[in-house]
Amino acid sequence: MGRSPCCDKIGLKKGPWTPEEDQKLLAYIDQHGHGSWRALPTKAGLQRCGKSCRLRWTNYLRPDIKRGKFSLQEEQSIIQLHALLGNRWSAIATHLPKRTDNEIKNYWNTHLKKRLVKMGIDPVTHKTKNDALLSSDGGQSKNTANLSHMAQWESARLEAESRLARQSKLRSAISFQARNSEFASTSSQNQNPGGTLRCLDVLKAWKGDFWGKDREVGGGSGGNSTTGIGGRDQLESPTSTLSSSAGTGQQHSAAFMESLRNCSESYYAAGIMKEETGEEWKLNPAQFPSSELQDPPFPGMDHSADQRVPRGSFVENFTNLLLSTSSDRRFSDDGGDSDMNGGGDYGEENKNYWNSILHLVNSSPSVSPMF
DNA sequence: AACTACCTCAACCGCTTATAG
DNA sequence: TCTATAAGCGGTTGAGGTAGT
Known part of the structure; x- marks a missing residue:
């Protein structure tokens, strides 16, 4: 399967966009929509590859992009969603509708990741160093497996x-x-910017x-x-x-x-x-x-009925499950818990942390105003 | 003022996935 | 089913800006 030559084509410009190029692209999309990105540059009179045009549009020219400093709430959202979704920038971006995945990714790499590191939190696992040590004890394989299972399901x-x-x-x-x-x-509609x-x-x-x-x-x-x-x-x-x-x-x-x-x-x-x-x-x-959508193999859920009603509070179960990976808390199948070995203030911190993630996704934070 | 190191972010690269023929 | 093409996505790069010396 041969890769298309894209910008390697002779005569295609690379590098920063000029205002004139932006104008051409904007005018064309305004009038015709983007249609086929590959065909767009020729039609719009641009010496760019379609990919470059698409990126310029999605990351910069789209009219509904919110630029500038990230608010505190946006920062929190990114951190929390990253904890849940990992480096799925496009998925994270859907929760921050006016931000592009590229912008969020950049902001994460240049600001948030460093901040977490400074705080002693692993930006990949979102665990504190203490937690990493605890995890290395190896007594939590079951809970870790549960969490992993859930992550796969989410994926x-x-x-x-x-x-x-x-x-x-x-x-x-x-x-x-x-x-x-x-x-x-x-243009906006066709592209559905950032969802x-x-x-x-x-x-x-x-x-x-x-x-x-x-x-x-x-x-x-x-x-x-x-x-x-x-x-x-x-x-x-x-x-x-x-x-x-x-x-x-x-x-x-x-x-x-x-x-x-x-x-x-x-x-x-x-x-x-x-x-x-x-x-x-x-x-x-x-x-x-x-x-596919309604049968998550999730502990604490009753899968037998068509209406899959959680036996306990879903949030509670979820939080406990997440928390259990750091506090060695066993998660029983009926939603209960037992054997609280560790935790204390640290466990409470984690619980709050993960609860805040759930709160975020449940409550649609104020980052979401539409226009 | 000049130099250097670091930071930021727009843009690119290349891989993966979806789709049409 | 296979192949080519288009688009999407995440990682990386590098030019320009800024802070420190």
Whole structure:
């Protein structure tokens, strides 16, 4: 399988973009959408490869990118999501809709990682040095295995969500031409920058699978989604409709319409609106067998029934599981725990740490304002 | 002022995955 | 099923900026 020559082609420019090039790219995408990135440079009159154009657009020119300093909350979000997802920058970026994966990655490597190291926390494992020593005792293989198992499951979920997103993007691209005549610009919509509205909130999907959907729509019991208007719970998470009843779609739409009043890009809004109301995010059972999404081999869960109701508090179980890897706490199958050997202040710290991660993904922090 | 070391981040590289034919 | 192509993603690089000496 031969690799395309990309920028090695003679005559293609590399390096920093000039304002003139930016203008050309912006003007072209404004008018036509990006379409095929490979074909774009020729059509737009740019001496660049398509890949370079795509990166310039996604990382810099996209109109909805929030640039500048990261807020404290954004920093916390990144750290916590990194603890959960690792170096999955694109996945992390979906939780920080106005930030690009590249920006988050850079910020992590240049700021946050160093800060964690200074604090004595391993930026890879998110464990303190003490914890690393404890782990080396070797008495926690079971809990570590559980955590690993969960991480693998989460990875599988991310991949599945990713597939779904790509399919939806494709459909969007197809419908783009039709919408193009109505809207002056389609660039944001077509690209769906950072998944602003389509954020693949796999973690919420996960939560939703276990907790049911009444918390997802209109409820927003946790975190900052207090108004129900313009909040991510209602707007951007495609997964929020994955397992909800058909009736919730209208609720989504209503909340979404409300949020549109704050949206300066009507074309953008309309494009997504179509998808929200058009059941774009409904699961295709053929591609997502229910078992794939609803059968996590997770301790403490009752897998026997169709409605997989956790026997205990899912958050509690999850936190305990995570915590157990550092405090040698056994995790029993019925959600209980026993043999609390270590912990103390340190265990409490860890519990708070991981609880904060869960809180983050459950409550859709204030980093999520849509526009 | 001049030099050096370090930092930041836009951009590139190359691998992986998805998709069309 | 196989192959070629396109796109996405994460790791890395290097030019420009800044702080320290």
